[in-house]
Structure formats: C-alpha cells, structure tokens
Amino acid sequence: MSHKRVTKRKAIIAVGGVAALGAAAILLPQANASQDGSNNAASVKALKAGDASDLAAQLQELLGDAFAGSYYDSGQQQLVVNVVNVSGDKNNVVVQAEKAGAKVREVENSAAELEAAAKTLKTKATIAGTAWAVDPRTNQILVTADSTVTGAKWDQLESTVQSLGSGMATVKKSTGTFSTKVSGGDAIFGGGARCSLGFNVTAQDGSPAFLTAGHCGVAAEQWSDSEDGQPIATVDQATFPGDGDFALVKYDDPNTQAPSEVNVGQQTVAISQAADAVVGTQVFRMGSTTGLNDGTVLALDATVNYPEGTVTGLIQTDVCAEPGDSGGSLFTQDGLAVGLTSGGSGDCTAGGETFFQPVTTALQATGATLGDGGGVGADDGVGDNGQGAGAVDENGDGIDDQTGEAINGNGNGNGQDAGAVDENGDGIDDQTGEAINGNGQQAGAGDEAGNGADDQNGAQEQNDNGAQEQNDNGLEGGSGVTESH
Helix, strand or coil, X not given: CCCEEECHHHCCCCCCCCCCCCHHHXXXXXXXXXXXXXXXCCCCEECCHHHHHXXXXXXXXXXXXXXXXXXXXXXXXXXXXXXXXXXXXXXXXXXXXXXXXXXXXXXXXXXXXXXXXXXXXXXXXXXXXXXXXXXCCCCEEEEEECCCCCHHHHHHHHXXXXXXXXXXXXXXXXXXXXXXXXXXXXXXXXXXXXXXXCEEEECCXXXXXXXXXXXXXXXXXXXXXXXXXXXXXXXXXXXXXXXXXXXXXXXXXXXXXXXXXXXXXXXXXXXXXXXCCCECCEEEEEECCCEEEXXXXXXXXXXXXXXXXXXXXXXXXXXXXXXXXCCCEEECCCCEEEEEXXXXXXXXXXXXXXXXXXXXXXXXXXXCEEXXXXXXXXXXXXXXXXXXXXXXXXXXXXXXXXXXXXXXXHHCCCCCCCCCCCCCCCCECCXXXXXXXXXXXXXCCCCCCCCCECCCCCCECECCCCXXXXXXXXXXXXXXXXXXX
16 A cells, blocks of 8 residues: 555545556456347346346345355356245246346255355354355355364364265365465554555545455554554554454545545556445455456355454455455456455465455445545535535525526535525625535535636635635645545
8 A cells, every 4th residue: 555645636546556457457348238148048138247246136135035146157247146946936036037137047055055054164163274155156165274274173174064965065275374464564554564455435424534454453543654654544443353354444634535546557447336246257456565466256255264363254256465465455347346355365476365355344334435535625616416516596496596407416515505695705695694504615606617716706715724726727725735545
C-alpha cells in the first residue's frame, strides 16, 4: 500500500506497489449478456461474472432447499446451478430457473447435507493448518491440509473426512503453510506490520474510511503511509479471528478524498459496487508486495484454521499472495469489489491457495458503504446526491426556476434547503434569515458551470473551511491537494 498526494481529478486508490500487467492479467471488458442456445435449455444465457452473481442470489431464493450451490462456467460464460430433489412441484421451479438464464444440473448432496458435514469437520478436525469449503463444481467439501498437518493430526483429519461418507468430501495436501499475509520489516504501516488497503468506503457516520484485513486491524490501531510517517488513519472496527477477517479504518482527516478505484499500475479500475463471489469466475488481486495477480474462485464459505485461530466465511481461490499483501483488494474485471486478502499458503513463484474476506459481509458488519468518501465540498455545483445543488428555487415548489425541471437530490448533501436562496453567499437564506444547512455549499446558488462562481452574482461558493474552490485548475478547496489512499 502506498499513499500519494494527487489532485482530485487524478485521485486514485493506491493499493500497493506498482506492477506491470502480465498477459494473463490484462483487464479487458466483456460483452454484455446475450442469448446462447447451447446446453440443456434454449434460454441459457451468456453472462458477465457480475450478472452471474446477481442471478445466483436470485435463484438461491427462488429454489429454496432445492438449491445446492452454483458456479460460473467461464468458458461458456454461463451460470450453472446445482439442484436436488427436483421432482413434482419443485421441477416447475427448476423450469423457472432455466428461463431466467441459468444452466441447471441435478446433484447428490444438498446444501443442508454439506453444511452438516462442515459442522462435523469443525467439531472433530479443527486443526491448525487445515481449511475446508464447499466446491459446487464437485458438489463436495474441499478439505485442504498444509505441510504442518502430519502424523496424528493427518490421521485425525483423514478419519473425520471418511466418516462423512462417500462422495461428501475430498482432501488436498498443500506444500506450503497457512498463514496470514502480514509482513514485518521495511515498509511498515502500523505496529510493525505491513498490509495493503482493500477498498475505500464511506463509514456509517459519513466519514471517509477504508477496508483492510482484520488481522491487520488488530495488529495496530493507527496506520501511516510510510515507515517514518505520521498516522493518517485509525482503526474503527476489527474482526479476527472468528466470523471473518476485516477491519474498518477511518481517515483522520475528514476531507480526505477516498474514491472507489483501484490503481493496478498501468490503468485504473473503477469500482462500481460490491458483489458476492461466484465459484469459477476470474478475479484479480492487488497487494503492496506482489502487485496485480489473477486467478479463479475455487470455493465459498471457507473455514481456515490459522495459527492465531479459526476464521469462517471466507472465499477460497488459486490467486497467489505473499506477506504484505494482506487486506489487498480482490475484484472482477468489470469493477466489482469481491474480497479482502486474508491469508493462505504458497507464494507468487510456486503458487498456492489464498483466502479472502467477502466485501459484502464486511460492509454489512461495519455499516460502511462502498463509494467515494469524505472530501467535504469537493464537488462544486453538485450535492452529495449528485443533482440539484446548482438549482434555484425561489418559491420552494421543487422546480428549478431557470430550467423548469424538477430538482433532484433535495438541493444539497443533507437533503435540506432545496428552496433556499443565498444571493450574497453568506450562508444565510435571503428569504427566511436562517442558516442554510448542508456541507457549506449554497444550495440555492446557481453554479451551473461548476466553476465555483454563483451564476447570479459572480460570488464564489465557500466550503466548510472557508477556502475558495477552483476545480477547473485541478485545485481543491483548502490546501489544493488531497490524499488518496
């Protein structure tokens, strides 16, 4: 993770050392969903990974207990949905799933049976150096043991897997050792640990923040952007071990610009929203040690038994990672935030397994939202809701007096004072004599050009700190620059 001071129009989320894009990691846009007449139904569709994730969530709800997992066939660009016991009325539901665009296949193990098997593993085989997750492609639980699981530990694991019954689980040996990907040494960010920033977010209280790994969050309370630098962010929440590996870290400066973008070295990937991982999809990881690497989602709801404790609910992949990559972003080529680097085994020379914290779970737990955070008054002429800040509504009827169009966004970021008029730019409503609420922008000021000047009287709008905005020349209100982390 590196931190750069840049102008607003160049602001990016710097998530690690710059790495050249390899041939296997070039981010190319995919075509939109289209009809595909192959396989078991004429309605099976070719889908982008993000669309497949949305459809999988919808079909899980539609199919109920008949749903036994799903995965993405990247070669066919199709969502494959596993079902069990589809006779009778349930078969009608399957028909609906096919009409929705998925390829449906019948399997032996139900989701409930796989969940019960995972509970047995938790009870009888919680051994440091082991992990397990449901692999919908095989309709089994994939159990992985690292190089430390030998002798009596291996015998215990193997006998537990056998007790689950034939066709319920398989065991894979890893040559590496499971560990969290934290590094000590040079590029220290906090408490002697080096990690990577995952995704910039907006905290529940509206302040700018970012997500990273929970084991980073419990390692240090404050984080800086260089070994000898002053702290720039403070941990607000951290979970590790237990029900996840994530932390919410708030920037100390509330004016910090925190755009939803990932800098991958030669290009910047805009992050539009968070999405659940789908087995089989290609994903990209960015980290401060190894830069950009790609791979495939192998399994979901993974349980990993690290030396520090057990972590549940993770994503298992074949993407490589090394110490210092912890907390780094996992995303898709079409800009969906998927995960935060937790840990695993191996490295980017020999390969290995890496586990990730789902972003959707971290957002739900922390109350944060994915999107640009902070930077009060950074966008001249546009309210936090994106519209209406430059409108003039002198009679308060919700119609822009200049354009005749409805005013969206309620005139400012706080959803108040849509009808306010402030001709002299003193922050007082000329009609009521009351202070205009909002982020210091004059909700009634007509600045349609976005140049910081009221179109009616030429006065410049003032931010909360009283500094003049001069967006057109790349400078921001206040210092003229802003931090991007």
